[in-house]
Amino acid sequence: MSKTTKPNAAPKQVKNKVSGAPRIQAAEPVAAALEIRPVRRTDLDAVIAIDTMVTGIEKRPYWNSLYQRYADAVATGQHFLVAVKADETIGFAIGEVRDWEFGAPPCGWVFAIDVHPQARLAGAGTQLLNAICDNFRQAGVSKVRTMLARDNTLILSFFRSQGMMIGPFIPLELELES
């Protein structure tokens, strides 16, 4: 799905000379509108750059695989959305409806969401989450879940600000000795 209003004229794409990541332009005289739409192949470099900037790890094969599996939401029920402002991809959200995993009735799962650090605090994350939740509602589910590292206070705080509370699951793990 796409929520679009008329954008302003696109500024020149500028890449950061050190990381190669897209650099967010300084504020235009009139704020450009934010568009939320399904991912396109041309968004991938920006998505990878944002993820690399935030996590410190470039995972190009992972993102290419995700694009292959999630780009066609209509056919697969999976959703890979991007936030675009002034022709720059500034954020993304990925999720899908999962049936009966961990014994739970079908619900929507958001397993990746992020916004370029320089573009945060302007509502892009909220709009991405709202858009993916709209997709989940259309698929007939009434609950959305996510999971994240407990030391990721920033993203935890974001999900909390959207009204999410701790769910009924406890993630467990075990080191597998070789």
Added chain:
Amino acid sequence: MKLQQNTRLALYSLLEFAADPERQISAAEIAEKYAVSSHHLAKVLAELSRVGMVQSVRGVGGGYRFVGNARRLTLMDVISRFEDVLPAENVNSQPTPVGQALASVLSEIDEIARASMSSITLATMLRITERFPV
């Protein structure tokens, strides 16, 4: 999870103030609403004023006003002013295997509590408050 009374009073007060930051609210008004001693509450408010979360307003009406940033101030920011938030194993460390095993389990619970309290801002708390009937 149990919070000490001073901590709860601090959170109640801050949320009352942050819900209407333009309004001056007296300690007596909050004390009556939460059925606590004004004297006790005054000490809590003095600490909140000292750390810059509220401001005492002199003059007609008096009272306090919220001067923090509700979108940045977290529950843990407040709790840590009134309680020892060190992990359990630091407080009650026991070098025996049983002691270390218990400390590791307790630390799981502590870590989840810390993550929750550190990620919930006063602004988020006010939204949660709206879900409950008056």
